[in-house]
Amino acid sequence: MNQQVFEKVDTYIGNLLAPEDSVLQETIQSLDDASIPQISVTPTQGKFLQLMLLSCKAKRVLELGTLGAYSTIWIARAIPADGKIITVEFDPHHANVASQNIAKAGLSDKIDLRTGKAMDVLNELISTNEEAFDFIFIDADKPPYTEYFELALKLSHPGTIIICDNVIREGKVLDEDTTDERVKGVQRFNQMLANNPKVTATIMQTVGAKEHDGMAIAIVN
Numbered sequence: 001m002n003q004q005v006f007e008k009v010d011t012y013i014g015n016l017l018a019p020e021d022s023v024l025q026e027t028i029q030s031l032d033d034a035s036i037p038q039i040s041v042t043p044t045q046g047k048f049l050q051l052m053l054l055s056c057k058a059k060r061v062l063e064l065g066t067l068g069a070y071s072t073i074w075i076a077r078a079i080p081a082d083g084k085i086i087t088v089e090f091d092p093h094h095a096n097v098a099s100q101n102i103a104k105a106g107l108s109d110k111i112d113l114r115t116g117k118a119m120d121v122l123n124e125l126i127s128t129n130e131e132a133f134d135f136i137f138i139d140a141d142k143p144p145y146t147e148y149f150e151l152a153l154k155l156s157h158p159g160t161i162i163i164c165d166n167v168i169r170e171g172k173v174l175d176e177d178t179t180d181e182r183v184k185g186v187q188r189f190n191q192m193l194a195n196n197p198k199v200t201a202t203i204m205q206t207v208g209a210k211e212h213d214g215m216a217i218a219i220v221n
């Protein structure tokens with residue numbers, strides 16, 4: 001019952017304030033066509049990312065977990081023409097579909113898609129003294145979220161916004177006896193976030209077209 005209302009309201013908000021154009025619709029369709037799971041952010045979440053990007057005037061963005069580049073396209077559209085996104089995807093099949101979607105969106109110049117493990121790319125960016133990012137979106141595998149966040153901090157500056165998706169997992173985060181490594185990963189992450197003096201942070205629950213979850217939002221102090 002509630003889920004049906006959440007879905008309808010999400011569609012209502014999306015139609016009003018976050019309508020998808022044909023590029024975004026075709027990006028979603030490309031996932032079905034390539035047998036890739038529909039686990040992108042929703043349109044309202046894409047718009048939310050855009051508002052966060054605009055609020056910190058982001059030019060340089062790092063994204064971990066590209067899938068088909070749906071969130072990447074939302075992000076790219078909210079940064080200036082000379083902005084840059086590095087997005088990291090481990091699965092070569094996902095990366096291949098993402099690369100085609102980025103090209104179709106006309107965003108290849110802005111988006112540097114790296115195929116590899118998020119941990120490896122983070123360490124490489126740190127060791128090559130990559131300039132700090134203004135906005136970091138963590139949306140890859142959940143068990144190492146704590147480590148991703150700590151490495152992301154090394155690639156940030158005061159004011160950088162870091163958003164980490166899927167940290168509530170339909171409320172399973174409350175289950176202290178869980179054996180699910182993804183849930184354990186976000187439990188460990190949320191605890192670290194609460195005790196991290198380097199950031200000011202909260203978690204917003206998300207309901208809507210996708211299952212109940214949550215996004216952690218942190219601003220680097």
Ligand SMILES: C[S@@+](CC[C@H](N)C(=O)[O-])C[C@H]1O[C@@H](n2cnc3c(N)ncnc32)[C@H](O)[C@@H]1O
Nearest residue numbers: 040041065067070071090091117118139140141
């Ligand atoms: C939830 S999806 C990303 C969704 C995307 N951000 C969007 O909203 O359109 C997570 C992605 O992370 C990728 N992934 C999983 N483990 C990874 C790793 N160790 N390094 C980089 N990417 C990884 C998965 O293959 C998957 O494509």
